[in-house]
Amino acid sequence: MSQPLNAICWFEIYVDDMERAKMFYSTVLGxxxxxxxxPGDEGDFKMSFFPSDPDxxxxxxxxxxxxxxxxxxxxxxxxxxxxFPCMDCSVEERRVEAAGGSVHKSKFSIGEYGFCxxxxxxxxxxxxxxxxx
Numbered sequence: 001m002s003q004p005l006n007a008i009c010w011f012e013i014y015v016d017d018m019e020r021a022k023m024f025y026s027t028v029l030g031x032x033x034x035x036x037x038x039p040g041d042e043g044d045f046k047m048s049f050f051p052s053d054p055d056x057x058x059x060x061x062x063x064x065x066x067x068x069x070x071x072x073x074x075x076x077x078x079x080x081x082x083x084f085p086c087m088d089c090s091v092e093e094r095r096v097e098a099a100g101g102s103v104h105k106s107k108f109s110i111g112e113y114g115f116c117x118x119x120x121x122x123x124x125x126x127x128x129x130x131x132x133x
Contacts, residue, residue: 011063
């Protein structure tokens, strides 16, 4: 089997407040979400997709914001970290605090691999911004 083209094929970011999280990521990344119906009979389960190319031949990475009852309570804390590609991650980093998040570690070099910034969204999730510039 050959090596996959992407290190990530899907991601889910678990949130407490779906609308607040959508507003945050829309503001920082300049994107629009697609709300989708709950799969099956899941009860209190909401999902909103990040934009992605639906062509499976392109091996694109897709993902969603997810709100599921009980997933982020005291006994459980579902969280994740993903890295969002940028032309220059300092541009998106400057939008984080104005959107209600915080910057944990400002843009830094990862050597020949480019640059990253590590941030927290409005839900307390850690996420990264990645660029070659």
